[in-house]
Amino acid sequence: MPVMASGDFSLHREGCGEFDDGMPISSFPDEVTSIEDLECECWSEFDSLEEI
Ligand SMILES: [Zn+2]
Numbered sequence: 514m515p516v517m518a519s520g521d522f523s524l525h526r527e528g529c530g531e532f533d534d535g536m537p538i539s540s541f542p543d544e545v546t547s548i549e550d551l552e553c554e555c556w557s558e559f560d561s562l563e564e565i
Pocket residue numbers: 524525526529530531553554555556
């Protein structure tokens with residue numbers, strides 16, 4: 514499940530260490546249309562949104 518960081522609203526995987534506190538979200542916001550929109554490297558093992 515993706516987590517939205519409460520500080521800068523960036524999106525991360527649950528185990529990512531790049532955010533202090535966050536809120537789990539059930540699906541990505543509409544703004545996220547491709548893997549490139551997920552800027553943190555915690556997503557780097559995925560090639561496309563469909564894989565997540
Ligand atoms: Zn991350």
